[in-house]
Each structure stands twice: as structure tokens, then as C-alpha cells.
Amino acid sequence: MILSRTSLLLAAASAAAVVVASAAGEAVPEADDVAPPPPSDDGASAPADDPEIEFRHFTAYPSNMTCAADEHALPFNNQIRGVNLGGWMVLEPWITPSLFYQFLGGDENSVAMDHYSFCEVLGPEEGNKQLQRHWKTWVTEEIIKNLAGSGAVNSLRVPVGDFMFEPYGPYVGCTDGALDYVDTLLDWARSYGLSVLLDVHTQKDSQNGFDNSGQTLGFQWTSGLSTYPRDLTTFQHWPIRSANWMGTFDPKSINYTDVNHDNIAHSLKVIEGLVERYGGHPAVLGVEPVNEPWELTPLHLLKRFYWDAYLIVKKKAPYWKFIMHDSFRFTPETWGGFMKGCPDRALDTHIYQAWDDPASRLTFYNGACAAKKQIALMEREFGPVVVGEWSLATDNCAMWLNGFNDNLPGFPRSPCKYIPCSEPYMGTDQPGTPVDVGKPIQASCSPSGPYGTGMSGPSFGLCPVDRDWMTERYNRGESGNEWMSSPPEAPRGRDGTDEVMTLLAHKKINAFSVIGHGFYFWNFRTDLYNPQWSYMLALERGWIPKGNLNDEKITNSCHREDTGAFVCEANRGAPEDAVRNGMQYALEEEDKDSSYISGLEGENLYEEADTVFDAFWNAHRARGATCDFGGAATLAEVNKTHTEDFFTDDYFNVLEVNEFPAWKIVVYSILGVIVGGLAGFTAAMKMSPKFSRAVRSTQMLRPVTSSRVFRQSFGNLIEAGFTGIDNDNRPLPRR
Secondary structure: OOOOOHHHHHHHHHHOOOOOOOOOOOOOOOOOOOOOOOOOOOOOOOOOOOOOOOOOOOEEOOOOEEEEHHHHHHOOOOOOEEEEEEOOOOOOOOOHHHHHHHHHHOOOOOOOOHHHHHHHHHHHHHHHHHHHHHHHHHHOOOHHHHHHHHHHHHHHHHEEOOHOOOOOHHHOOOOHHHHHHHHHHHHHHHHHOEEEEEOOOOOOOOOOOOHHHOOOOOOEEEEHHHHOOOOOEEEEEEHHOOOOOOOOOEEOOOOOOOOOOHHHHHHHHHHHHHHHHHHHOOEEEEEEOOOOOOOOHHHHHHHHHHHHHHHHHHOOOOOOOOEEOOOOOOHHHHHOOOOOOOOOEEEEEEOOOOOOOOOOOHHHHHHHHHHHHHHHHHHHHOOOEEEEEEHHHHHHOOOOOOOOOOOOOOOOOOEEEEOOOOOOOOOOOOOOOOOOOOOOOOOOOOOOEEEOOOOOOOOOEEEEEEEOOOOEEHOOOOOHHHHHOOOOOOOOOOOOOHHHHHHHHHHHHHHHHHOEEEEEEOOOOOOOOOOOOOOOHHHHOOOOOOOOOOOOOHHOOOOOOOOEEEEEOOOOOHHHHHHHHHHHHHHHHHHOOHHHHHHOOHHHHHHHHHHHHHEEEHHHHHHOOOOOOOOEEEEEEEEHHHOOOOOOOOOOOOEEEOOOOOHHHHHHHHHHHHHHHHHHHHHHHHHHHHHHHHHHOEEEEEEEOHHHHHHHHHHHHHOOOOEEEEOOOOOOOOO
């Protein structure tokens, strides 16, 4: 597809703005952000001589990447409660291992560990055959219907590949027909009332080096160095990870030596093709032009790419949201003021706890709620924030999470739980399935492997998944530290996973939706049974409630962790007309008179807006309202202390167990047996004359029964006339 004239000019302008490295390998300088000029009367930051670009609802100023005269046709007033359809259009081995078991035991020429090598190894015909089967079964209409019917989902984030719109390399022919399935999905989403965010998950030459970028980059086979044991296939990835989407990365200088303008132009062309195909589809919420560009991406290049892509989108899809990933730099210093005044833009951040150190449940609870403060800060300094990916995982145990037959050095941090590997979701015709229950880890045939720098994989038919949480005990407190020294699979009666995951889910949903503009859970399903990463299984287990994410158990779940509260107030930097429009929306939504606001101006207007916005936000945020009002409002933190613990956020049972040392248990058991035996013996002597006679007639007990102590103790229990027995067991004569 050919780029429009506007987008070509934008790409050329971007290229001209970049300082290219010299032939000697000089690093690309990180351009300082241009200080914006003083705002104009309408609130925009635009110099008088800046060549402006007029759009339907705003004016864009390319020189400093800002906008003005925003009419905000579609304010971001409703929260996203969504889920990712990961592993479908962009393969990730850890999500769908059944597709990749066939590569166990392979060598340098027959192993695939991402979407790129999947097509490269299998070729276009076999690769497309397997992908067609995968596309049909991984996402179905029944699944979309159930997600919508749960009441806990209103949007889908769909990772798509850049190669689907502009095929290259091994993708050519291998991914034919993928867009037809996306077309069908969008129709399903529309029919079930769901919106769809199209997320460009891959980029040419990889934007982060991960397998989720389509191509694992920074990779080296090391089999030649593996002389013992013999016949091992080995590789390394994590120590030399790289990403060459925007240029050539030098791992020695930790910098880029040049800029790849062809790759950037390719990415903009992909955006152009995506908007051309789906710009008119009513189910599409918007686009995310690149997923997770790594933190070493030159920021000035990334911002220019975002700007150019934004203008392409707004030209042909003026009502779409434009959501940008934070490049793992979720700070106001990085993004504050970027694209100021531009409508429908939002920032995406991904918040996981799976890579955190092992810790107590309270540590994970506090971490979940603490995200609220940073989200509120970014909402104030940048604008709308969406948590585009999160999960309930608190460890790194999910098989292949850090790559096919690989792992980060030092991971996982704790022993993992093993369960039977799942049957292939696409049917038994899939090569390599089911896994061989007679083979050890990472072995399918001889030679075994391939082996990365870490360990993760099926072993004797078992696959690693997330650990269980143990039910807490009162006498050990509620710190949860017992979990770190506990077995990965909880003993019967001690599994507290449901309780911990439920409360953690409540706190995360609270943090991501009460303050921000919503979230997308990663992922909608997993091939293995791993509900910490599967929204469908989390719903089934009751960790995430169906039908209502506004339950007071969620809205109040972070009260212990909160150090303050928030108010929704007027944005002092917003134009007065925008503030009036926001007030009008809030008042008329509640059938209140809004005629008086036309006579307000200056600080009187903003102070009245503080009251209107905060009242509306507090009244409706539990139903998904955000503190936005077309950019006229922002969140502010107010210190507040709870003097009484009015709420309760501990919706789980704590097992009360009085523990004793082993030696005490042994001693008390012996004493119990002795005391019980003596009591029983005494009762039998008293109640049964035959038992009493038998005791006294026993040769072994004669020294005891003939003693004075015994006769004094049990004399009243002896039969009348009984004096004892002789050596021949005959009664002694009376005296």
C-alpha cells in the first residue's frame, strides 16, 4: 500500500530532524526536548510562525508536536475494562506451547522460538496450514460471547503483526489470511457490544528483542562450544539481547550507532494500511502503533514516530483513540506535556509483579495499590492512562515465560509447581503433541535440547505453572513469609491461592480503574492451566467477579494501603470554553441546570468547575466515569487519614492452628496413652469381676497382684472370698 502524501512528508520531516551518526560509528545523540513556547490565548503551545495542519476537530503544530483548538468530539469519559487476545495473531511460545512442542529436540536449522522463526523453519505452506488451524481454535465466537456475557469486559486489545499489513521475509505466504480472521473478530465484537484496540505488537528487526516482538533478537547458537555432554544444542539470548527497529544497537556502548529510516517508514506504512482497512469499522476503539519499545529506544525518535503516526490516524479515523506505550519509562519527566492539547491520546503502561522478588502477600498488596499514586501523577502531568497489560502472577514460573526453553539468569526465584501438560487446544493433529511423558526436561529425541541460559520446559509430561499460596496461620502472623519456604503445591487444606488472588485482583482493579482510565488484563486464556495469566480462568475461579467490577470489596480494597485521597478538579491549563463544555456535560447528564455557567469566567469558573467535576466523578466513578471531561479536569491528591478502620479488605479465611514442637507432640501422646490406659484398667477392674480375676490369675502379673500396694489400692475391687492363687493357679484357702 502506498503512503499518502501527508504521511510521506511527515516521514521526510522526521528523517531531516534526526542527527545521523557518522561513518565512524558515532552514537546517535539523544535530542533534548524543545522547550515549548508560552501558551497562546486558547491554551495551545504554538508559535505564531509554526506551519499548522488543520484537522476536523483540532489544529496540529508539527514543530513542537502540540495541538490547539481541540473540540474533543469524543471525550475519554468511560473506563476500559478489557482483556488482551494475546498469542493469536502474534505467536508467543509461553502462551501456546502446543504450537512449539514440535521444535523440542531440534538443532540450529530446525528450531523455532518466535513467530519469525516459526514461519522460517516450517516454510509458507506448512506454516500457514498450522496457523490457520491455530487461528480458528484459539479465538472463537463462543469465547467472545462469554467474555461479553461476564459483565466484566467491555473492550478487547488485539495484538496484530506489522507483517500482516506489509509482509516481509519468512512471513510472506506464511501469514496469508490472518486479516480475514481479524475482520471476523471485529464483527463479533460489534455484535456483542465490545470495542477493540488494535495493538501493533511487532516491528521489523524487533523493537525490544523479545519473542513478543515477532523476532527474538540478540541471539547466538553456542552448540559448538558444548563439548560435554556431547550432542547438546545450546544457545544464549538474554545476555546479548538487542533491538534494531530504529537503528543498529551497539551493546558495548549501550547506544545506537545509526538510524534505520527504512524501518521507521515501514512502520508508518503499516499504520496507514491499518487505518485504510479498519478506519470505518464501528467496533474499533483506536490503535496502539507499537507495543513495548524497549527502554533504550532513542526517545526523540520514538516521540517523532508517535507524532507522525498520530497525524496519519487522525486524518482518516478522526474519532479513534491513539494509545502510546511508555517505553518502560512511566515518568512525568519523560511524557509530561508531550502532544499537549491533542485529542484522544492516551498513555499505556504495563504493570506486572511476576518479575518481583519473592515476598509476602502484604508486599504484593501494597505494590498493587501503590500504582494508584503514579497513575494519578501521570494522569495529571500527561493525561489519560490505560494499564494495557497486567496479570495476577506473583512469580516467574509460567513455562517459557522468558522464552522458548530458556529463562532469565537467576529465574525462577522459587521452586515451581508442576501439573500435567494440557492436551493440544487445536486438536491431536498438531505435530509434537502431546508431550512425551517418558522424556525429561527439554528433551524430545536425541540430541536433546535446545538449552538456553536458564531452565523451563516440560518434563515427563509435567509442565511448570505458578506456585500456590499457603493459607495463613494466626500464630505466624499475616506477613505471608511462610509462603517462600513452603512447597510450590499447597498440601490439602492449606491452599490459600483463591483467597490471595481474589484480594490481589480487587486491589489491582481498584488501582487501575478507580483513578486511571482502565485496563486490559494479559491474557484472555492460556494453553496450560494457569489462571494467574488467564482472565477466563480467573473469572471461573471467582478471583475476578462476574457482572460487576464496582463491588464495594473492590472500590474499598485499597483503603489500608492508601496514604491519601484524590479529588477531581478543573485543569487550570485548559481553555475556559473546554471547562464550560465539561461542566455542561456533567450537569446535563444529571438533569441539572447549566445555564449559569455561561456567566462565569476566570477563577470563579474554575472554582465552580472544581465542585461540579468532583461531585460528578465521585457519584459516577464506580460505574466507570473518569476525571477527564474532555481534558478540562484532572486529579489532585489530598492528604487524608482514616481514624477508624471502617472498611474491611480481608475477604479470606485465616487458618487458626496452635503449633507445637515435634518433641512436645511425642511426649503428650505418650502421656495420653498412659493416662488413658490406667483409666481404662481401673474401670475394667471395677466393672468386671471376671477381668479382675483374670488379672490376678495371670502368672506374669503375680508379683504385682500379690503385693501389698496392689491389694491396698484395689482391695475393694477383689471378689469376696478371693485371697489369691497358688503356683498351680488354684485359689488360696481363706485365712
